[in-house]
Every structure is written in C-alpha cells, then in structure tokens.
Amino acid sequence: MSDFSTLLFAALKPWRNAKAWHVALSGGLDSTVLLHLLVQLRQTHPLPPITAIHVYHGLQAAADAWPAHCQVLCDGLSVPLQVVRVQVQAGASIERAARDARYQVFVAATGAQEVLLTGQHRDDQAETLLFRLLRGAGVSGLAAMPRQRRLGxxxxxxxxxxxxxxxxxxxxxxxxxxxxxxxSNTQTDFSRNYLRHEVFPALRRRWPQAAASMARSAAHCAEAQGLLDELAQQDIHAASAADEFVWLGLPSLELAPVAALSPARQRNALRHWLAAFTQLPDTDHWAGWDALRDARDGAQPVWKLAQGELHRAGARIWWLSGDWLYQPTAPVSWVQPDQVLALPGNGRVRFVGDIPDGPLQVSYRQGGEVMALEQRGHRDLKRLLNERGVPLFARGRLPLLYRNEQLLAVANLNGLDSSPCGRWQLQWLPTLSDQGLS
Structure with missing residues (x-):
C-alpha cells in the first residue's frame, strides 16, 4: 500500500464500520482521486459499500457533459452513481446558493450510520482560512473546514x-x-478564485510552505474552539435549572448565572446555546444582548435575531420562534370536547377526567377578563397571572375555556385549570419553539 493510501486509510479508520460511504463526486481532480483511491483500497481491505453522488446545478453550459463523464468514471470503477439535478435559488452569492443546494442533496442521501466523503484538500483549507480571515471571522470561522461533522x-x-x-x-x-x-474556476471575480489565482501564487513565491502553515493554523483554531465549546457547555449547564413553566416546551436559561460571567464568556455561552436555533450576528452587533441583560426588572426586553427572538421574563431568558412569534387565531369552538382540540398555530388542548357541559369554546386573553373562583369570588385574570408569575409572552397564548360568556378555566395553571370539584382539568400541549407539537 502506498504512503498516500496508508494516509487515507488511517484518516478513514473511525468510519470503517459505517453502513455506507457516499463520495461527493463533482468530476474534478480531488473527488476523482478520492474515489479512485477508495476503489483501490477496497481491493485489499474490507470497506463499507461505496457509492458516488453527482449534483448537477445547471449553472453553465459546460456542466451538461459532467454527469456523463462521472458515469463513465464510475462504470470503469464499478461504483454506483446517483445524479441529482437541483434548482439553485437566485441570491447575492451564487456560490453560496449552489453550495446550499448541494448540501441539501447530501443530507437527504446520507442516512444513519452512513458517511459522506468529500475531497477538499490542504490548499482548500488554506484558502478557506484566508477567506474567512479577510471577512473578520472569529475562532470558529478560522478553524475553517472540520475534518468531520454531523450531516443530517x-x-x-x-x-x-x-x-x-x-x-x-x-x-x-x-x-x-x-x-x-x-x-468558472478561472473567473477571478469570485472571491475564492481570486485568492487561488492571484494571492496564493504570490504567497507561495515568498513562503513556499504558506498553505501548510495556514492549514496548521486552522487546526490550532479548531482545537481552541473545542475548548471554548467545553467552557460554554459548563456555563450553560450552570444556568439550565428547570423552572415551573417547563411545560411551555421552550428553551430557556436562568439569567443570573449568565450575567455573572465576563462579557466575552457570556457571548461564548450564548453563541453555543443559540447556534442550534438561529444564525448569530457578528461580534460588533451584540448590543441587543446587552440591552436585554441590563434592562430593569419587569421591562420584558426582546432581542430579535435572524430566526426568532430572545425574551427576558421571570428571571430567565427564553428562545421563541415559529408560531410563538404570532398571535394565535381565536375563538375556536370545541364541538367534540371528548376529543383533543387542535388550536391553529398554538398546539392542542384536551380534558383530563370528566367532560364539562357545553357549548364550549377556546379563546385567548384580550384584557379585562374576570374569573369566578371558589371562596375567592370574582378575580381579575391579569392579577391571577401576575400572582403566578406567568411570562408575559405566554399570556396571550394561554388557552381560556369559555361556556357562553363565562370563563371556566385557564389551561395548565394550578387552581385555574379545573372545575371547582376537580372533576375535570384543562391541559394544553403548546407548540414547541421548532413549530412542532409537544
């Protein structure tokens, strides 16, 4: 086995028990060599089944011949080929749009315990580092391309x-x-091509090992980012104690443990936590977090981000997205109260225990509601919600059960969600922050 094959075989050691290896085959140099190397390796070593995937973007006339080229290559290597045609959405960056379309295909094609193999090499890694450095990326961006990551x-x-x-x-x-x-690889109006054809040749003339050094720097940044992630996990864990409104099904953290950290550590923890929910602003645009953190008690501040909003309520910060950003439709008649009632944009409600007499309907707070409580008389709903510390953002979504004009119950709030004799209880299963149902 050649030194090249030995290096590749070692790099693939963690994935030798995968169910399948899929090669992202553009037909270019790197993916062609990768596929050929894998076929050579399977002649002497037991490997998972190998298939190839070619994504046809249709962005230039020359691309029409590429699927046929890849098919000839795969036929000669006895590798099954899947050709997928995609529509690239128009936008500010055609490169980014094409990449997004490509990776949608790769996610769909890569199942559990399967691996997608791509052919990016050391020069690509160096280009990525320099490109991101010029865009002002932080440690995570300067780590460039990870050697491995989750994909679907x-x-x-x-x-x-x-x-x-x-x-x-x-x-x-x-x-x-x-x-x-x-x-298109020769068109220097694309930023990466400009770096490849104009900048890197000059760098190599002065520093022949420039690409190797940059790739090594990317590895150092990846290691540093790993340490930052570990620190963020510790800080998030310290702020992750559950509260009485865990049934809302929303991601939340205690504010005080986060606010006690240094500003840089706050941003590190929040980046790690919010990365699962939204695209984050760069370091220069975190004033929204500062305003939310420093607002006076009871101010109910909101930090609007790309895919949702961060709210502060009840000494916690809450992530809201999807249906949680809109007022649900009301009222909704409950014609069959013995069955679960789906609430448009607001999950569902059901009765636990007996079914109260009708006609029944579910509505939401408008202001001025009054509720009759046993041994307490008629009480203002706003006061009752204040007593229980219900987050302001949730109050307009709490299902209210009415019979004619009488407010019978408020879902999920102890003492307000059942009949006076406890024969029935109104239970709400809210819409989750990812727009699914709990």
Missing amino acids: AGHLCRPLLDVPRTQLETYAREHNLSWIEDP
Whole structure:
C-alpha cells in the first residue's frame, strides 16, 4: 500500500464500520482521486459499500457533459452513481446558493450510520482560512473546514485535508486519470478564485510552505474552539435549572448565572446555546444582548435575531420562534370536547377526567377578563397571572375555556385549570419553539 493510501486509510479508520460511504463526486481532480483511491483500497481491505453522488446545478453550459463523464468514471470503477439535478435559488452569492443546494442533496442521501466523503484538500483549507480571515471571522470561522461533522442523520468526513493539491495531481497522472476542469474556476471575480489565482501564487513565491502553515493554523483554531465549546457547555449547564413553566416546551436559561460571567464568556455561552436555533450576528452587533441583560426588572426586553427572538421574563431568558412569534387565531369552538382540540398555530388542548357541559369554546386573553373562583369570588385574570408569575409572552397564548360568556378555566395553571370539584382539568400541549407539537 502506498504512503498516500496508508494516509487515507488511517484518516478513514473511525468510519470503517459505517453502513455506507457516499463520495461527493463533482468530476474534478480531488473527488476523482478520492474515489479512485477508495476503489483501490477496497481491493485489499474490507470497506463499507461505496457509492458516488453527482449534483448537477445547471449553472453553465459546460456542466451538461459532467454527469456523463462521472458515469463513465464510475462504470470503469464499478461504483454506483446517483445524479441529482437541483434548482439553485437566485441570491447575492451564487456560490453560496449552489453550495446550499448541494448540501441539501447530501443530507437527504446520507442516512444513519452512513458517511459522506468529500475531497477538499490542504490548499482548500488554506484558502478557506484566508477567506474567512479577510471577512473578520472569529475562532470558529478560522478553524475553517472540520475534518468531520454531523450531516443530517449521518456524518461528513474530509479525509484529504492533510494532502496538498500537487500530490493529488501526481497521483492522477500516475494512474492516467482524467478529470473535469470547471471553467468558472478561472473567473477571478469570485472571491475564492481570486485568492487561488492571484494571492496564493504570490504567497507561495515568498513562503513556499504558506498553505501548510495556514492549514496548521486552522487546526490550532479548531482545537481552541473545542475548548471554548467545553467552557460554554459548563456555563450553560450552570444556568439550565428547570423552572415551573417547563411545560411551555421552550428553551430557556436562568439569567443570573449568565450575567455573572465576563462579557466575552457570556457571548461564548450564548453563541453555543443559540447556534442550534438561529444564525448569530457578528461580534460588533451584540448590543441587543446587552440591552436585554441590563434592562430593569419587569421591562420584558426582546432581542430579535435572524430566526426568532430572545425574551427576558421571570428571571430567565427564553428562545421563541415559529408560531410563538404570532398571535394565535381565536375563538375556536370545541364541538367534540371528548376529543383533543387542535388550536391553529398554538398546539392542542384536551380534558383530563370528566367532560364539562357545553357549548364550549377556546379563546385567548384580550384584557379585562374576570374569573369566578371558589371562596375567592370574582378575580381579575391579569392579577391571577401576575400572582403566578406567568411570562408575559405566554399570556396571550394561554388557552381560556369559555361556556357562553363565562370563563371556566385557564389551561395548565394550578387552581385555574379545573372545575371547582376537580372533576375535570384543562391541559394544553403548546407548540414547541421548532413549530412542532409537544
């Protein structure tokens, strides 16, 4: 086995028991060499089944011939090929849109315990580092491309990140491989192409090991980011105690433990926590967090982000998105109260125990509601919600059960959600923050 094959085999060691390996095959040099190497390896080692995926974007006339080229290559290597045609959405960056369309295909094609293998090499890693450095990226961005990460139900792996492009070219010539040269790769109006053709040649003339050094710096940043993630997990854990409104099904943290951290550590913890929910602003645009954190008690501040909002209520911060950002439709007649009632944009309600006499309907707070309580008389609903500390953002979504004009119950609030004799209880299963149902 050659040194090249030995390096690749070692890089793939964690994935040798996968159910399948899928190769992202553009037909270019790197993916062609990767596929050929894998086929050579399976002749001497037991490997998972290998398939190839070619994504046809249709962005240029030359691309029409690429699926056929990939098919000839795969036929010669006895590798099944899947060709997927995609529509690239118009936008500010055609490169980004094409990448997004590509990865949607890869996510769909990669199942549980399966791995997508891509052919990015050391020069690509160096270009990514420099590109992100010029955009002012932080440690996470400067870590460039990870060697492996989750991809849908499976994983993505880049086994050639330590290999320079020159080594791929040498291998391809030695094995008489042919590959596609994308005409768009020479267009220097694309930022990456400008770096590749104009900047890196000058850097290599002065510093021949520039790409290797940059790739090594990316690895150092990846290690540093791993430590920051560990610190963020500790800080989030310290602020993750549940509260009495856990039934809302919303992600939340205690504010005080977060606010007690240094500003940089606050941002690190919040970036880690919010990354699962939304795209985050850059470091210069965190004034919204400062305003939310420092607002006076009872101010109910909101920080609006790309995919939702961060609210402060009840000494906690809460993440809201999807249906939680809109007032639900009301009223809703409950024609069959023996069955669960779906509330448009607001989950569902049901009775536990007996069913009260009708006619019944579910509505939401408008202001001025009054509720009759046993041994307490008629009480203002606003006061009752204040007594229980219900977060302001949830008050307009709490299902209110009416019979004619009489307010019978408020879902999920102890003492307000049942009949005086306890024969029935109104239970609300809210819409989750990801717009699903709990």
